[in-house]
Amino acid sequence: MKKILAFGALSLVLVASAAAETSMWRVQRGASVLYLGGTCHVLRPSDYPLPKEFDKAFRRAHTVVFETDLERMKSPEVQQALLREGTYPEGTGLRQVLSPKAYQELARYCAENGLSMVAFDRFRPPLVVLTLLGLEFQKLGIVQGGVDEFFHARARAAKKPVHSLESAEQQLAFVLGMGQGRESEFLLLALADLKRTKAVMEELIGAWRAGDERTLSILIVDQMKDFPELYHSLFVARNRAWLPVLEGYLRSPEPELVLVGAGHLVGPDGLVAQLKKRGYRVTKAAD
Numbered sequence: 001m002k003k004i005l006a007f008g009a010l011s012l013v014l015v016a017s018a019a020a021e022t023s024m025w026r027v028q029r030g031a032s033v034l035y036l037g038g039t040c041h042v043l044r045p046s047d048y049p050l051p052k053e054f055d056k057a058f059r060r061a062h063t064v065v066f067e068t069d070l071e072r073m074k075s076p077e078v079q080q081a082l083l084r085e086g087t088y089p090e091g092t093g094l095r096q097v098l099s100p101k102a103y104q105e106l107a108r109y110c111a112e113n114g115l116s117m118v119a120f121d122r123f124r125p126p127l128v129v130l131t132l133l134g135l136e137f138q139k140l141g142i143v144q145g146g147v148d149e150f151f152h153a154r155a156r157a158a159k160k161p162v163h164s165l166e167s168a169e170q171q172l173a174f175v176l177g178m179g180q181g182r183e184s185e186f187l188l189l190a191l192a193d194l195k196r197t198k199a200v201m202e203e204l205i206g207a208w209r210a211g212d213e214r215t216l217s218i219l220i221v222d223q224m225k226d227f228p229e230l231y232h233s234l235f236v237a238r239n240r241a242w243l244p245v246l247e248g249y250l251r252s253p254e255p256e257l258v259l260v261g262a263g264h265l266v267g268p269d270g271l272v273a274q275l276k277k278r279g280y281r282v283t284k285a286a287d
Helices: 050-061 077-086 101-113 125-139 146-158 168-176 185-195 197-210 212-223 228-249 271-277
Strands: 024-029 030-041 063-068 163-165 256-261 281-284
Touching: 024 050, 024 168, 030 146, 030 185, 030 228, 030 271, 050 197, 050 256, 063 146, 077 168, 101 185, 125 168, 125 185, 125 197, 146 163, 146 256, 163 228, 168 228, 168 271, 197 212, 197 271, 212 228, 228 256, 271 281
Parallel strands: 030 256, 063 163, 063 256
Antiparallel strands: 024 030, 024 281
């Protein structure tokens, strides 16, 4: 988890010149088709236009399905819940929870970046990381959403049905559960990642554009296995919960486009491998 821990929630990065190199998959059984796209949740303006396989899958799809309800995630209720659930109760703070080393490293990071430790003292580590990551993104000029938000806006404009695989509240719980029980180790590794945000983003976005499954697996999945509980809750359990939903879509006559973080598609526990095991024909989407 030495490279990608800080990006585990949003979880959830060489431009492809051949049609076989893409993060878009075609899932089929009989005449029923589903397009399954791995996404980057945040992108830079220079990352547009997106790979053309995504645009073609969107145009062919009757329904577009996202990990979560993106509109509700931005609602005041969910944002208030994020702050409420991501904050320790009065009398408890990071000084009481973190090891002296982790607390000192956070204080050093804040001092180096002109931030006040007081503002973070009662934040749980996942909220600290999300806040600091947002600030790092601002430095890089990343002020817009990624693939998911881009196609969510297009689906709404085209009046296509929009579905989600889990509720905003469920995704919030997954995010705030990151590093639980290993808060100091989680924060130390995240701080190391944050210092190389630009390099990590370039590597991750490059692998995503190229459909480089091996690199995506190393960057996201393999590294996260250092935290077995986090890996299971963010990937294994969610993928298992999504599989029956995807199979339901594959029983419908109309094609759907399902967009989830690229980490959910790669590795032995990924949706691509699991759908193949269930007998579906899964291939890279043709240009």
